[in-house]
Amino acid sequence: MSARILDGNKIRDEILKDLQKEIQEMKQAGVVPGLAAVLVGDNPASQIYVRSKVKTCESLGLFSEKIEPPTASTTQDLLDLVDSLNNRDEIDGILIQLPLPPQVDSKKVLEAVDPAKDVDGFHPVNIGYLVSGRPGPVPCTPAGVIEIIKRSGVEMKGARAVVVGRSDIVGKPTAMLLMHNHATVTICHSRTRDLPGVAREGDILVAAMGKAAYVTGNFIKPGAVVIDVGQNVLKTEEEVRRVFHDPTQALQKLAAKGQVLVGDVQPEDALEKAGAYTPVPGGVGPLTITMLMVNTVQAAKARRGVRGAAA
Numbered sequence: 001m002s003a004r005i006l007d008g009n010k011i012r013d014e015i016l017k018d019l020q021k022e023i024q025e026m027k028q029a030g031v032v033p034g035l036a037a038v039l040v041g042d043n044p045a046s047q048i049y050v051r052s053k054v055k056t057c058e059s060l061g062l063f064s065e066k067i068e069p070p071t072a073s074t075t076q077d078l079l080d081l082v083d084s085l086n087n088r089d090e091i092d093g094i095l096i097q098l099p100l101p102p103q104v105d106s107k108k109v110l111e112a113v114d115p116a117k118d119v120d121g122f123h124p125v126n127i128g129y130l131v132s133g134r135p136g137p138v139p140c141t142p143a144g145v146i147e148i149i150k151r152s153g154v155e156m157k158g159a160r161a162v163v164v165g166r167s168d169i170v171g172k173p174t175a176m177l178l179m180h181n182h183a184t185v186t187i188c189h190s191r192t193r194d195l196p197g198v199a200r201e202g203d204i205l206v207a208a209m210g211k212a213a214y215v216t217g218n219f220i221k222p223g224a225v226v227i228d229v230g231q232n233v234l235k236t237e238e239e240v241r242r243v244f245h246d247p248t249q250a251l252q253k254l255a256a257k258g259q260v261l262v263g264d265v266q267p268e269d270a271l272e273k274a275g276a277y278t279p280v281p282g283g284v285g286p287l288t289i290t291m292l293m294v295n296t297v298q299a300a301k302a303r304r305g306v307r308g309a310a311a
């Protein structure tokens with residue numbers, strides 16, 4: 001068997017095309033959705049993430065502002081900044097790029113964001129909305145997982161879904177969304193007994209654990225839909241050889257780029273055993289920023305009273 005590839009880049013393009021239409025309509029009504037991205041410190045990965053978020057805003061014609069407070073900022077400095085962003089009408093979404101420096105109380109800062117502008121969906125008020133199935137911003141990566149499943153024509157209703165990982169930003173919200181879509185959901189974590197056996201019960205298997213290629217063939221029910229959220233960077237030949245059964249292509253990539261991105265699922269096993277599979281890269285990854293854009297547009301609609309909020 002060779003799994004159907006669920007192409008995240010294609011699904012991203014579909015969503016952005018629809019979103020672009022909505023943005024045009026909003027502009028005609030005099031509303032330009034705006035996103036403020038707050039980046040503290042010089043974490044290289046955070047810099048890349050924020051740059052691509054701002055770039056995506058620009059390409060869609062959204063207003064965006066990158067704010068870079070000094071690395072030595074205190075909790076109070078950031079609370080003051082959040083307060084000023086909460087009060088600016090042209091800012092619909094506030095994104096606090098994590099991690100914040102160690103001297104900052106991240107929870108306090110995130111909780112200070114106006115829930116109506118919380119486009120990451122991390123605020124406890126919005127988590128409450130998510131749990132109770134009420135409308136509100138949904139964390140971007142889990143929202144992307146559901147978009148991939150829906151737009152690929154995979155039936156969630158009645159399916160057995162297994163989510164490996166119980167983090168607040170990926171595992172838990174993904175499980176909640178699958179349940180709201182009428183799947184029967186099992187959440188696994190590091191203390192789960194017989195993880196391969198439990199994972200094999202999944203018609204839909206979501207891997208979000210942060211362990212390169214940990215989910216191997218014996219975790220996968222033949223024909224299952226496997227969604228790989230993991231993003232792990234391999235930097236040495238030894239790591240590449242450990243992960244891939246046939247490392248030829250990955251070694252070429254390593255030589256050319258100095259690193260190889262791999263998910264939490266062993267890709268060759270997934271291709272052989274799954275019915276459908278999101279590759280890494282090119283699966284879930286492209287959806288995360290896309291759903292941030294969707295959340296920003298929805299926040300603008302909800303807050304500024306534009307009719308016809310997005311689905």
Ligand code: NDP
Binds near residue numbers: 166168190210229288
């Ligand atoms: P966390 O480290 O916060 O959570 C990992 C979860 O996996 C924990 O619940 C942990 O269990 C569980 N876990 C770890 N090891 C095992 C194991 N051996 N067996 C069973 N469960 C295990 O990670 P995140 O949720 O933030 O991210 C998960 C992955 O998704 C990462 O690879 C990350 O890079 C990727 N990611 C990708 C994004 C994208 O845009 N595609 C966005 C965000 C994340 P326990 O709770 O018991 O410790």
